[in-house]
Amino acid sequence: MSTLVRSASLTNYAEVARAAGLDPLAFLANAELDPACLHNPDLLVPSEAVRDLLEASALACGMDNFGLRMAETRLLSNLGVVALVAREEPTVRRVVRALIRYKHLLNEAAYAKLDEAQGIAVIREELFFGHAGSSRQATELLVGVMFRILTFFLGPAWNPSRVCFAHPPPRDPVLHYRMFGYSVDFKQDFNGLVCTTRDMDAPNPLADPVMARYSRQLLEATAGSGSMGAVDSVRHTLLVLLPSGECSIDRVAQQLGVDRRTVHRRLMREGTTFSEVMNTVRRELAARYTEDHARPLTQVAELLGFSALSAFSRWYKQQFGEVAGQRRRAIRRT
Template structure:
């Protein structure tokens, strides 16, 4: 699994499929997904299989804009604890920077490039496997998810100035322009979205109801009402924050709505600690990336919050008795 993404990308998928009278479980199984992927948003799933699933679903439902429709249902809700962290940033630019750092780690196989000038900022999206697998539906989903998230951070309708898509022009252009809220150009050389630069420096202004909903969502079992344990909440927060450089006790405490001292005390009552959960999360993510991706060891070390590769290598060997390089070789 060289390329992977969080299962949170499937948020709303079953409901959307059922609207067309089809069985989402059957479609999931056609690409090798078990229904359980719908119950763990932090589970890594093969990116190529997600692209294939969306193409098959669009064809089955006879909905050429299925990815677009699914993306409109999502937004910050699809990114779990990261969504809550984005809401705590000072400006939209700060939130976008945080988001791009996390995407690079938790969505291996997509690259988002930024081009900034005094008037405009353009974000272009590239999938590493686009030449091997059709990615039109995945592109629709991902581009709408991006624009929807930015709109939610502004707290008001803030649509792009322009969206460009590689895919050929469909019959229902109006549906795309309604979904993105702007002119959409098809048959372009890359997938990109353009915003006025001035919109970056404005403060994050998330609707309080949205902020509450985001927190409630990832602090409960996905698609269920039962709240997960405090230790699980801390694990989810750490997983989201590690690649952003903002994974610390204070930030995690803010995400779980507790004072840092209260959080430490409560974890101690549960025979755990922030340091222990951080260590376990780093080890879990390190093993997953070493086994499933081609991420460089230096990049992995930095994304896990280590100052340099040597520090990560020493810690990993202390945890497992093996160096990261040897672990990857043994897993290949």
């Protein structure tokens, strides 16, 4: 089933495209997206189409930081009604948690998680489309928007301790350094921001507890309770657990706070099984990681939760009908 994203995700697309010498309307047409997306931020459009639009635009103009250019001037207000809730939360931690809770109302393909330990806070952001294809531009847009939101509350001089991207570095990282500072790392195991728990503790001077309550009531009345379906919950949990190798249904159930039978039952109601969901997640990640020639296949196997390269190789050939190394060589020749 196709996932949807608010057309606000295309904020600044036309400006960046024109500055790069592209015709934004022509590229929208090629992606089968309505030009109204550029003017009505609340339209729901296929997230895959937006991803493909950004990748096609970046390729056409030779800008491998196209998505980050779109994020560079984003505002809190671009989040629509979710911004009303975030703006009234008392601390930055509560702001981030509100964004995570309502993330699916902004982009059904997006996943976010906040982990804190020993004074370090990690905001992990991932995209899952269910189909192969590069997500570099959409990922940098996603992380860039989170950064812009945090600077709204922490001040324009704030920089995270680290900014992590799973994809290789751009040809020219000047924009990344200008936006995030120099602590940007590529070819990492996740996409997201690393900061301190002190940053999360920072108070929000704009917060109004009464307005926060009313904003949440408004959001949940107009968009539902904010709960995720079983497939999305399992899928997002697997994105975190796969690199650790602890991706059994029992481990997933533990993370979700239920038993394995409950996970089975909920997935069956949505017409699928745990094995099918895990296989779908692995297929997309495998296609994405295999395209990255700088990432050894042994590391790809680990990121997908396989105990050995041989197990990954057998699975890959069964799924794609070819050897992973052959696929990588074929991509290099194109």
